Amino acid sequence: MGVEVWLLLVVGVLMALAYSRWRHSYWSSRGVPTPPIIPFLGHIHALFLKGLKPLLYENEVYSKYGGSTFCGKYEMFRPILVVGDLELMKHITVKDFDYFTDRRNFTLTNEGDDVMNDMITNKTGNEWKTLRSIMTPTFTSGKMRGMYPLVCDKADDLVSFSLKEAANNPHIDMKHNFGRFTMDTIASCAFGIECNSFENENSEFPKAAASFFQLTWKRKLSIIFLITLPKVFKFFKLRFNPPSLDFFAEVVKETIAAREKGAKRGDFLDLLMEAGKDNPEKKQVLNYKSILAQSILFLIAGYDTTASTLAFASFFLAKNSTHQQHLRKELQGIVKEHGDLTYQGIMEAKFLDACLLETLRLYPPAPMLERQCTKDYQLPGTELKLHKGDIVQFPVWSIHHDPKYWPEPNEFRPHRFMPENRDNITTFTHMPFGLGPRNCIAMRFALMEAKVALGKMILAADLQLAPGYEEMEVEFGVGILRPKNGVNLILKPLSEE
Template identity: 55%
Template sequence: MSGETWLLVGVVILLAWAYSRWKHSYWSSRGVATPPFLPFLGHLHKTAMLRKRYAFDMDAYYNYGGSKFCGLYSFHKPCLLVGDPELLKQMFVKDFDCFSGKKPLKLTKHDKVISDMLVLKTGEEWKKLRSIMSPTFSSGKMKEMFPLVNQKADDLVSFCLKEARTKPVIDMKHNFGRFTLDTIASCAFGLECNSLGDEKSVFSEKVDTFFKYSAASILKKVFVSIAPRVANALNMQFSSPTTGFFKELALNTIAARREGSKRGDFLDLLLETQSQGEDTGDSSKRPSKSKNVLDDETIVSQCVLFIIAGYGTTASALSYAAFLLAKHPDAQQRLRREINALIEEHGDITYQGVMEAKFLDACIMETLRLYPITVYLERMCERNYRIPGTDITIPPGTVVSCPVWTMHRDPKYWSEPEEFRPERFLPENRANIPNLTYMPFGIGPRSVSAQRFALMETKIVLTKLLLASDLRPAPGYENVTVSFGFGSQSPKAVKLILKPLKDE
């Protein structure tokens, strides 16, 4: 190249670097601390992948003011990390109208099943759908689904005990995953797939494919979200190709339900809600066409969301809880005594008894403190907002994140934070937990709507498993290794020794 060309290239590089420096002066010009960043990328190389994100959040939290708040950059776009409970309460709860949305995910016309999910809705669409979905997870509705979950838990325990007779070590992470899969198939799709006994069932194979990530699939998702118009033209989609299988299955099940008997499952509850909106004779109670957003396609989307939100998350929570109880035999024995006392009182394992079990609840809460499935939370600022107690105003579009994993282990809020101490969450001790330092299901109105269902699943399984067997860590698996992946975290392996208690 000629000297003039090299000079031009040099000028372009210099101007780009100067522009990047200017854009990355946003927080420093406002007196807000910021962790070290790279030109052009900002902190994206640290925040894009979850396996780096949790360590980065911890560094920002303890070393750069993140325990109050600190500034971050995604490319050149300013973001905010907030770790102060009072600020979080003000921003995400009291001023929820300013932070009601999440970071937008740009999708193509081929991703309608995904885009119609509750978690991706914003504004009025989110409010309408949330108001419809929330009653579906009331305690009364959970009682209706209790028998279905109860049966799947029985199947799981029977399968584990059968394995224990021939195998010295049981892969509980795998078995819990099969249980949650069978439960979702039953409660969201009305399907008995029996994945515990049949690893080759079509439903389980489709779910495994749905959650299988490769470098190519991740790159495709990134491309679609960055350039949805180009992706549309190229007939690309963000969601897995197997999404079509679940859509067809759900639509077929909906058609069958309208002609047949009910099961009392999640799908029945949504169809019941839909029919109430359509059939009521009171015009004052009948939703307008614009308000009645629960059409068949929206129901399908919530069924698929059930898989995304409930499959790996509940299996991980169960895996961690079983591992921690295996590691702490005193807590395990105390929990077993509580369960036996409740059975003696209620005559059997009942919804009321399981939900009343205080130490069981405390064990699960402490598990989710140590291993929150969501490492961080994100909300997007929707209009100019002054950070309380400061003169700093953040503009619309600013993503505000909360470092859940780090706050759950901050010794400022938790004595001996690395220790498993369920007593923290007993009724007499809960007042000692500062508000919004414990957030396994999110914060404020956008917290997880299905948390009651997830807790019911977890409590039923642990109750039945501890009644049937004593749990011990398998040799070589005395410690759990956390795998931080694409959008979530889970244990790499949980392998236990199960000793049946029938002969005791």
């Protein structure tokens, strides 16, 4: 190569670096600190890290680079504001919610992903508000009570299947079994569909659900493309969802068709279909596509989050036999008092509640939350003005593990959440279900479901860690934290008293 070519190359590289530096000056020009920036990548490299490492990196951003108050990051050139200050979080998610009604929304152009554009998680502004008000009545306490017997049936299936499996194997993967349970439960409660994942080993449901959350390299790359180069993603019509989405779409389509002909069940699907009918009082109507989208979302959102929570909780209890025995005693007392594990009894089980809340603190399935600024906003008590479109992230994982709020943060200590200790918990430091009006719509359902399954398992068997599986390995993909290689436990059946 001649000198001119080298010179051109060097000038080209220098110009590219100058461009990257200029794009990465968004925060510094506003006086906002940032962790060390990698040219072009910004801070996106963390997404390539394995296991817990992306979250440990976020922890550094939080504790070393200002994230516990606020600091800036870049996903390639896209600026993100990390806000860990509790007062500011309260402003953004609750007090000034009108400025932050949305999450980051993606327009997916591949035909196979189309249904995702209509999901409530991806909706903005008034469209979100209307959808949310239509969907909210599905999760009132009256509805929960009505669904309780269905959830109990599925939990009984879980227990008998797990015990049978344990009788023939030295240890069993409870993450797998909890996944079957949550899939059967949500399908039954929301749609009246019987998946029978326990009876039918080859049931399509758990297979499709599992593949939805599998983080292949192709999937990881597609997520990175979607986040960093949405225009390229859109142009090439890349597909975000695995083909298992099509399976869920088919199931829901068939169920809607059957409902149109048949009797009502008063469940989630009925509510959506009623809202879709031409109703002069409700100006906004839900069309078929929207009903389909919300239904699929429920199957997806209701499966892995709750199954992972149950898997993590059973791991912690197997590891801490004192807590496990304490929980069993509480549950036995409830059965004695109420004759069974009734809805009321389960709601009164304080230690069961505490075990799940502590599990969700240690391993929140959604370890980061996001909001998008919808109109220019002056961050209270600061000089910083956020612009429409800016993304704000809340470091859930780091706050949940901050020793300032949680002494010995890595220890599983359910007693933190017992009523007598609740006053020691700082508001806004425990947010596994998100914050404010855009929090998890199904929190009540998820907790009820998890309590029934965990309660019944603990009453039926002693849980012990299997040799060689004493440490929890996690993966953080598709935005969700989950056990990487399942949760392998030995189940010792307990005789009924």
